[in-house]
Amino acid sequence: MSHTKLVRSAGRFGSRYGRGIRELVSEIESQYRNKRLVCPYCNYKAVKRIAFGIWYCEKCGKKFAGKAYSIK
Numbered sequence: 001m002s003h004t005k006l007v008r009s010a011g012r013f014g015s016r017y018g019r020g021i022r023e024l025v026s027e028i029e030s031q032y033r034n035k036r037l038v039c040p041y042c043n044y045k046a047v048k049r050i051a052f053g054i055w056y057c058e059k060c061g062k063k064f065a066g067k068a069y070s071i072k
C-alpha cells in the first residue's frame with residue numbers, strides 16, 4: 001500500500017461539477033477501490049486499482065493499465 005497515493009477521489013473534478021455529482025462519483029469509486037479482481041495473468045483474486053486505470057496484482061506483481069472500473 002505504500003506506493004498508493006492517497007488523494008480524495010473527487011478532488012480532481014474541481015468545482016465544475018455540482019456537489020451532488022462529486023459525492024456520487026466518490027461513492028462509486030470507493031466501492032471499486034475496496035474490491036479485488038481476478039488477475040488475468042495468474043488468475044488469483046489479488047488485483048486492485050492503484051490509480052485511475054492502473055491495476056496491480058499483489059500475487060504476481062504485475063502492474064497493468066485497464067479501463068477505469070474493470071480490467072477487461
Ligand SMILES: [Zn+2]
Pocket residue numbers: 039040041042043044057058059060061062
Ligand atoms: Zn497476478
